[in-house]
Amino acid sequence: MDVRQSNDTKTRRLAGLECHLASKEQELNDKHLKLRQSQMEVERGIKVFKKNYLMKRREFKGMPNERMQRK
Secondary structure (H helix, E strand, C coil), X not given: CHHHHHHXXXXXXXXXXXXXXXXXXXXXXXXXXXXXXXXXXXXXXHHHHHHHHHHXXXXXXXXXXXXXXXX
């Protein structure tokens, strides 16, 4: 009887640890996904900033940008 109870306890404890690890793994995956999305937003913002900066620089130097040439 003692052996069976100790095995059940170990099994339950192992199951609990597996469940805990699975939840921690899911948390890490969620954090990684959020960080990746933030990184993509920052990269998009940098591209937009560079594009706007280059357009303003061209206008300042007296060179018309592509939009002005198309009109």
